[in-house]
Amino acid sequence: MNALVIRSTGSSFVVLTDDGQTLECHVKGNMRLRGIRTTNPVAVGDCVNVLLQSDGTAWITGIEPRRNYIIRRATNLSKEAHILAANIDQTALIVTIAHPATATTFIDRFLATAEAYRVPAVLVFNKTDLLDADGQEKLESLRRLYAGIGYSSVALSALQPDAAQQLAPLFAGKTTLLSGNSGVGKSTLLNAVLGEQRARTGSISAAHDKGMHTTTFSEMYPLPDGGWLIDTPGIKGFGSVEMTKEEVGHYFPEIFRISRNCRFGNCLHTGEPGCAVMPAVTDGQIALSRFDSYLSLLGDSDEAKYR
Ligand SMILES: Nc1nc2c(ncn2[C@@H]2O[C@H](COP(=O)(O)OP(=O)(O)OP(=O)(O)O)[C@@H](O)[C@H]2O)c(=O)[nH]1
Numbered sequence: 001m002n003a004l005v006i007r008s009t010g011s012s013f014v015v016l017t018d019d020g021q022t023l024e025c026h027v028k029g030n031m032r033l034r035g036i037r038t039t040n041p042v043a044v045g046d047c048v049n050v051l052l053q054s055d056g057t058a059w060i061t062g063i064e065p066r067r068n069y070i071i072r073r074a075t076n077l078s079k080e081a082h083i084l085a086a087n088i089d090q091t092a093l094i095v096t097i098a099h100p101a102t103a104t105t106f107i108d109r110f111l112a113t114a115e116a117y118r119v120p121a122v123l124v125f126n127k128t129d130l131l132d133a134d135g136q137e138k139l140e141s142l143r144r145l146y147a148g149i150g151y152s153s154v155a156l157s158a159l160q161p162d163a164a165q166q167l168a169p170l171f172a173g174k175t176t177l178l179s180g181n182s183g184v185g186k187s188t189l190l191n192a193v194l195g196e197q198r199a200r201t202g203s204i205s206a207a208h209d210k211g212m213h214t215t216t217f218s219e220m221y222p223l224p225d226g227g228w229l230i231d232t233p234g235i236k237g238f239g240s241v242e243m244t245k246e247e248v249g250h251y252f253p254e255i256f257r258i259s260r261n262c263r264f265g266n267c268l269h270t271g272e273p274g275c276a277v278m279p280a281v282t283d284g285q286i287a288l289s290r291f292d293s294y295l296s297l298l299g300d301s302d303e304a305k306y307r
């Protein structure tokens with residue numbers, strides 16, 4: 001029997017079978033994935049084969065080939081990777097300018113990862129109701145920056161009544177992975193789109209101005225007008241995926257475009273003669289925040305080399 005994995009707690013899974021039943025399943029201990037070493041053999045969004053036994057227990061016995069997936073390494077040094085979701089059409093990174101503040105390096109590392117896995121990414125700036133004039137300005141400048149690179153964005157407040165209407169066209173008919181730091185409002189956005197309080201939401205710690213890691217497992221929810229939203233636990237950082245130094249620049253579209261004018265094909269834009277990227281940073285064609293994020297990912301591949 002074939003089924004779609006709609007919830008993953010790490011050790012057990014909830015699947016939706018082709019004939020519409022919801023079953024809790026476990027994975028046969030000897031099932032291994034070829035090629036990727038991951039902490040979770042099965043991810044939300046996977047199409048799996050399920051064996052229902054006469055004692056009522058259900059087992060995942062195989063995984064259909066994945067159309068795509070997106071992987072996160074918890075830290076740069078950890079060798080274990082975690083599949084966030086499989087078979088997705090796009091990923092929406094939920095970003096907040098304040099309460100909590102999302103770092104641009106986090107945004108850029110996420111976007112570079114999505115590029116590496118060829119998953120289209122959009123930015124959803126949430127909590128616009130909390131912004132003062134400064135925050136508003138920061139929001140507009142970030143939206144302009146990312147639009148210039150080719151990333152579309154929406155800005156809204158998940159708590160306002162029109163949130164669902166603003167988000168519906170973005171999500172309609174697609175499977176979308178929601179990601180972002182804890183407390184940015186992923187579960188709140190999901191509830192707004194579903195029109196009911198399905199997912200538990202948490203508060204923001206007054207002491208640290210950060211989320212409390214309320215969502216603890218990944219779950220996908222069917223949307224009223226078709227498509228799925230995948231709510232995931234908030235993440236702190238984004239370790240880089242395996243990439244060579246030369247590849248890092250490929251995942252920053254604006255750096256990649258300009259790098260074609262570098263004198264050397266393998267230019268890393270760190271002071272090589274004839275580099276076209278560094279002057280573009282100096283004259284503001286490439287944002288300094290983006291170049292900083294590029295350098296931070298480049299630094300990771302140093303660590304990778306020496307570990
Ligand atoms: N003011 C304001 N608060 C919001 C908005 N969206 C979410 N919140 C609040 O932010 C807090 C955290 O929201 P959650 O939806 O739990 O955040 P999350 O991203 O799912 O967090 P984790 O599950 O921990 O990763 C809750 O108190 C929400 O009510 C918004 O647009 N404006």
Ligand SMILES: [Mg+2]
Nearest residue numbers: 186187214215
């Ligand atoms: Mg949540």
Ligand SMILES: [Zn+2]
Nearest residue numbers: 262267269275
């Ligand atoms: Zn260069």
